[in-house]
Amino acid sequence: MLKRYGQLRIYNDPEIGAIFIKIKHVRCQIDNINTQIRESQATIRQYLSNRLNSGLIEEQICITKRKYYHVRIKRLKREQSEWKPSFILDMDYAEAKEGYMRAEQEYHNVKMRNEKEKVQYEKLCSKDNETSGDKNEGDSKEISSDYDAKFSLTEEERNRMKQLYHKTILKCHPDKFIDEIQKQQAHAICRQLTEAFREQNLAQIELIAEKVEQGILNVEIPKQNVKELLRLELRENIEIMKERTSELETIQHDYVFKVVLVQYRNLDEYFAEKHKQLREELDEWKQNLREEEEKNEHKNVKA
Numbered sequence: 001m002l003k004r005y006g007q008l009r010i011y012n013d014p015e016i017g018a019i020f021i022k023i024k025h026v027r028c029q030i031d032n033i034n035t036q037i038r039e040s041q042a043t044i045r046q047y048l049s050n051r052l053n054s055g056l057i058e059e060q061i062c063i064t065k066r067k068y069y070h071v072r073i074k075r076l077k078r079e080q081s082e083w084k085p086s087f088i089l090d091m092d093y094a095e096a097k098e099g100y101m102r103a104e105q106e107y108h109n110v111k112m113r114n115e116k117e118k119v120q121y122e123k124l125c126s127k128d129n130e131t132s133g134d135k136n137e138g139d140s141k142e143i144s145s146d147y148d149a150k151f152s153l154t155e156e157e158r159n160r161m162k163q164l165y166h167k168t169i170l171k172c173h174p175d176k177f178i179d180e181i182q183k184q185q186a187h188a189i190c191r192q193l194t195e196a197f198r199e200q201n202l203a204q205i206e207l208i209a210e211k212v213e214q215g216i217l218n219v220e221i222p223k224q225n226v227k228e229l230l231r232l233e234l235r236e237n238i239e240i241m242k243e244r245t246s247e248l249e250t251i252q253h254d255y256v257f258k259v260v261l262v263q264y265r266n267l268d269e270y271f272a273e274k275h276k277q278l279r280e281e282l283d284e285w286k287q288n289l290r291e292e293e294e295k296n297e298h299k300n301v302k303a
Helices: 014-082 087-132 135-144 155-171 180-198 202-213 223-252 255-263 267-302
Strands: 002-005 008-011
Touching (some): 180 202
8 A cells, every 4th residue: 555665655546645645734734723823822811911910000000099089189178168269279179079080980990901801811821721731631531521321330440441541542642653554553443442431341442452552453444444544534634724723713803812913013022111101100199199198187287
């Protein structure tokens, strides 16, 4: 069917060679898309993390502004009761009340935005942890939650079955083989193992594991079925590629991602400057608050 000389593969059947090349090409595309997904998610995580840090400073600014206007309102109200009616005093009092209400609304908006972005950030981190986890472990959880319990096993037998399943899957992984026939045999063994795991068929898993342990890839694949197995593998990889492409498009069409790409070329530089400006603004409002409190204290002493 095919021969291998060094790094050169010669396919007696050109159709098998063509399918095999297509599979490799699709896998490369999947790897590239996965890389783009990870990079896009990392960019959004970086952006949201910095936004959350900015949001905390903005909350402090709003709180300080609110305190400032509250103290100012108290002072102006007392002055209104002590002095004769004054147009300027009334204007200052109305301005302070408006400032307090504006600060209250700003705080509410910032708080809501921070909570929303925190949920986005945690969701993204959670998703990243799931995808960066052990793939085989994830597959086994999906299988174990979906099988029909055709065989009744004890807890000890279930643990042994899981251990054998994982160990054997790793040993007969298709990527460990060079010869294409052996690859397809390994694929077939993996399918048999998966089916046995779904059915909780410990005896079947033990039989397969024993033969794999002995280095026997004895799953008979008629030559005429090699093409069909390759075509099946190609279709499966194409479906995976479509799913990954759809996921990438969803991420890149997200409003946050568009904002990051269009507005910010260097996130670290942008947020370093942003945080500096916010801290300066916070210091300024703290100074305003101290001065207003001093005025109040001075009034109280005179009273």
